[in-house]
Amino acid sequence: TQLLEQSPQFLSIQEGENLTVYCNSSSVFSSLQWYRQEPGEGPVLLVTVVTGGEVKKLKRLTFQFGDARKDSSLHITAAQPGDTGLYLCAGAFGSGNTGKLIFGQGTTLQVKP
């Protein structure tokens, strides 16, 4: 059974601080995605990483895929109150279209003004 361990589960910081969220698994991902979810809504995709060692940037967000494609991180620079939300990593497993997309437990981020 594939599992995604996401840490920390909760994070409360002041505006302007930096933070990193981690996503780890003992299994190899074919791709890994990061989503952000607002209360009462479905998650929305932020980024997809595919290649081991890949780094992608989205404004103040930096996403990194581990060399072995078993782990990933999300780093936010100078967090803003608008970054508050639930951040989820998700991994696709297997070659070909297995259809299986597993999510981590989520990180609830609160950025205080």
Added chain:
Amino acid sequence: SQTIHQWPATLVQPVGSPLSLECTVEGTSNPNLYWYRQAAGRGLQLLFYSVGIGQISSEVPQNLSASRPQDRQFILSSKKLLLSDSGFYLCAWSGTGLNTEAFFGQGTRLTVV
């Protein structure tokens, strides 16, 4: 453009009653389809996924079942609801490539009383 519809948005059902949640996708063909359940502020637990009509994979043993009677229709059912079935249920679709994102419905808040 592709859209996903999930209904109802909220549902209050007595213990022992049946359940039927429906999800339909428009604007794409042969999507992968998913049912997830989410505890408050936590990650998504994969319940069922499907890569084609009549093809259902179950991730966890439970009181629920899923069916895909048409290419773009995914139904979550139960014959007799339990209190523990309460939660936020999300339907999603993705393409069949390894790197395609998942698109989510608005979710159904189910309360079993």
